[in-house]
Amino acid sequence: MVICSLIKMWFLVPFLRIYMYINLALCMLLFIEKVYMVVVVVVNKLFGQKPEKLYKWEPFEDDVELGTSHYPLVLVQVPMFNEREVYQLSIGAACGLSWPSDRIVIQVLDDSTDPLIKGMVEMECQSWASKGVNIHYQVRDNRKGYKAGALKEGLKHDYAKQCEYVVIFDADFQHEPDFLT
Structure with a gap:
């Protein structure tokens, strides 16, 4: 004790x-x-x-004389990995952005391992491309770096290097159509 x-x-x-x-x-x-x-x-x-009051910004307005040339060229990246439930919504939301169609490039980066989902995502991209949307479907042979690796790999394409801005939307994020303006 x-x-x-x-x-x-x-x-x-x-x-x-x-x-x-x-x-x-x-x-x-x-x-x-x-x-x-x-x-x-x-x-x-x-x-x-x-x-x-701190940050002076104004939304883009159409200019009749310049047309759409005063809009910056924007690359919208949508990385995906087996996104069966939301792939249509996310691709549709990216393609539905209110921005001049000649000043936007949609890049769907698909790292899906399920061949069925890969096929569905590719068909969705082809559907939007047939409507005149500048959309690119990209697939990698490895998953190095996961989604960040897919984003980095997507920036190596020639059309991506021409873009002034890059916007990244995760597959389950639903943005407003006027996000870019």
Whole structure:
């Protein structure tokens, strides 16, 4: 019994005391952070700072004289891997962006391992291509780097190098048609 109390007194009590001070310091840091965040929010509310005031941006407008040439050429990459449930929606959303058709390139990067899904995605791309959409269906022979590797590989094509901007939409992300404007 004496040994047990000696162990508690010499080892357990100092450890718990140090642990308590560490927790107290962390609690104080959290409290200071909360107070700081309240001050930042109040200052922003009082002075009315909004991102629209900090960053001057205007949506693109059609210019009759220039036509669509003042629009930048945009590459839209859609990486996929066995996306059976959402491949039609994601390809349709990318092809349905409100942007001049001669200034946009859709690139579907399919790393699917299921041949049935690969066939369905390819047929969907061909369907959109027959409607006049500039869409490219790309397949790799390996999955090195997974989706990021497919994106990197997609940028190596000549038509991708001509694009000024690159937009990446994951297959399950549904964006608004006016995303680019």
